[in-house]
Amino acid sequence: MLALQAYENRVCPLCGMPIGFCHDYDRVHEAFAGGEVELCFVTEMREQAMKQYRESGSVNSNAQTTSLKPRIIDKQ
Numbered sequence: 001m002l003a004l005q006a007y008e009n010r011v012c013p014l015c016g017m018p019i020g021f022c023h024d025y026d027r028v029h030e031a032f033a034g035g036e037v038e039l040c041f042v043t044e045m046r047e048q049a050m051k052q053y054r055e056s057g058s059v060n061s062n063a064q065t066t067s068l069k070p071r072i073i074d075k076q
């Protein structure tokens with residue numbers, strides 16, 4: 001647990017990169033030319049599942065989570 005805590009203390013909670021890098025304006029601007037907006041399809045799928053659950057009317061708490069259902073792929 002101490003090793004995990006030490007690791008998390010060095011990782012930025014916003015971007016997940018080492019704080020020594022992402023909090024250094026010059027290093028970040030030297031490494032990257034800018035950012036692009038992308039879509040996480042896993043999060044989109046989870047959001048859709050939560051939307052359907054909320055719309056079902058059976059929601060009585062905010063403790064829901066989601067899991068993804070693997071497709072059965074026939075590899076013949």
Ligand SMILES: [Zn+2]
Pocket residue numbers: 012013014015016017022023
């Ligand atoms: Zn950061």
